[in-house]
Amino acid sequence: MKTSLLPSEKLVPLERVAKFIRQLTHDVRNGLSAIDLETAFIAEIATDEEVLAEVRKLREMVADTAKMLRNISQNFQPVTVHPIPWAVATVMEELHKRLQSDFPDEAKTTEVESRFGAETVQIDLNQTISAVMAVLRNAFQFRKVGAVVKIAGVIRDGQTVIEVRERKQEFQSETPLEEWGLEPLRSTRPGGYGLGLYQARQVAEAQEGSLETSFEENELVTRIILPGEE
Numbered sequence: 001m002k003t004s005l006l007p008s009e010k011l012v013p014l015e016r017v018a019k020f021i022r023q024l025t026h027d028v029r030n031g032l033s034a035i036d037l038e039t040a041f042i043a044e045i046a047t048d049e050e051v052l053a054e055v056r057k058l059r060e061m062v063a064d065t066a067k068m069l070r071n072i073s074q075n076f077q078p079v080t081v082h083p084i085p086w087a088v089a090t091v092m093e094e095l096h097k098r099l100q101s102d103f104p105d106e107a108k109t110t111e112v113e114s115r116f117g118a119e120t121v122q123i124d125l126n127q128t129i130s131a132v133m134a135v136l137r138n139a140f141q142f143r144k145v146g147a148v149v150k151i152a153g154v155i156r157d158g159q160t161v162i163e164v165r166e167r168k169q170e171f172q173s174e175t176p177l178e179e180w181g182l183e184p185l186r187s188t189r190p191g192g193y194g195l196g197l198y199q200a201r202q203v204a205e206a207q208e209g210s211l212e213t214s215f216e217e218n219e220l221v222t223r224i225i226l227p228g229e230e
Contacts, residue, residue: 014184017076025073029066029069035062036062039062040059042055043055075184075199076184079206083122086123087119088119089117089118091123091128095151099133099151106149110148110150111148111150114152116154122227124203128203128207130199130203131204132162132224134196135200136149139164143167147166161224161225163222164222168215168219168220171215177214197222204226207226211224211225
């Protein structure tokens with residue numbers, strides 16, 4: 001008697017999954033755009049202030065959902081980088097600005113340290129900063145309330161290293177640290193997609209760099225290692 005594999009037992013190439021996610025995102029965002037247009041029309045004809053306030057909330061929810069879908073879709077697409085020379089000190093300054101913009105509350109308990117002189121590095125600035133933000137988002141989601149997260153930039157063995165340190169008294173992981181970010185869709189966080197560290201690793205490797213995670217002296221350390229300065 002011939003038996004067939006369950007859907008969960010079939011291997012699907014990542015390229016096909018990425019194409020599906022891209023198409024699904026496109027279709028759902030079209031639907032969200034139609035909802036947004038309808039709410040915009042309601043806002044034009046409504047006169048009750050309470051109704052208008054609820055419509056504004058609804059439009060914000062639609063916009064946030066569309067943004068989330070776009071980010072998920074982008075995380076499945078091949079990484080394209082356009083590296084140009086940057087002063088490493090400038091990279092850290094831009095990183096600090098993005099931290100304050102993306103995570104204004106978390107930035108209050110985040111320490112940023114940069115020990116660079118006139119060194120330069122050839123990278124795609126936006127992609128690199130987005131990769132660090134993905135690492136930070138992961139740290140913020142798993143840290144204890146109020147725990148300090150540290151970002152440090154150093155030159156080590158001729159390479160530019162941006163590291164995120166999260167203080168932990170003890171740490172256990174179902175997935176070996178050296179495998180973090182190797183595959184998409186592996187997450188231990190309820191509701192997580194397992195895409196942040198995966199995308200961060202893709203960005204680092206696309207620039208001939210790497211991503212490393214280790215547990216050192218009660219600190220969970222994630223390093224984005226970039227090519228040596230020019």
